[in-house]
Amino acid sequence: MKSIREWQETITEYAVDHGFNWTPSDIDTMLLRIHSEVSEASEAARDENMEELAEEMADIFIRLANACEVMGIDLEAEVAKKHSKNRLRQKLHGRKRK
Numbered sequence: 823m824k825s826i827r828e829w830q831e832t833i834t835e836y837a838v839d840h841g842f843n844w845t846p847s848d849i850d851t852m853l854l855r856i857h858s859e860v861s862e863a864s865e866a867a868r869d870e871n872m873e874e875l876a877e878e879m880a881d882i883f884i885r886l887a888n889a890c891e892v893m894g895i896d897l898e899a900e901v902a903k904k905h906s907k908n909r910l911r912q913k914l915h916g917r918k919r920k
């Protein structure tokens with residue numbers, strides 16, 4: 823199984839091979855593409871279409887991994903770092919209180 827680091831490279835090689843030569847100056851467009859996939863996932867969830875939801879979740883990861891690779895971000899390292907930070911938070915951090 824590939825690591826997140828390896829997926830970043832594989833996904834980006836595929837994107838480049840298919841003409842998507844993103845550069846760091848394209849970050850706004852790349853973030854909008856991620857947002858678009860989140861919207862598609864939301865629609866699949868509303869439709870209770872689990873197969874479509876799973877595919878859209880993969881699309882989100884693919885777009886995210888590609889954007890991170892283009893921006894020189896090691897997503898695997900950032901996830902590990904952020905998860906460690908999150909573990910220090912109180913239970914239900916950020917949850918709206920009634």
Ligand SMILES: [Mg+2]
Nearest residue numbers: 859862878881
């Ligand atoms: Mg999609």
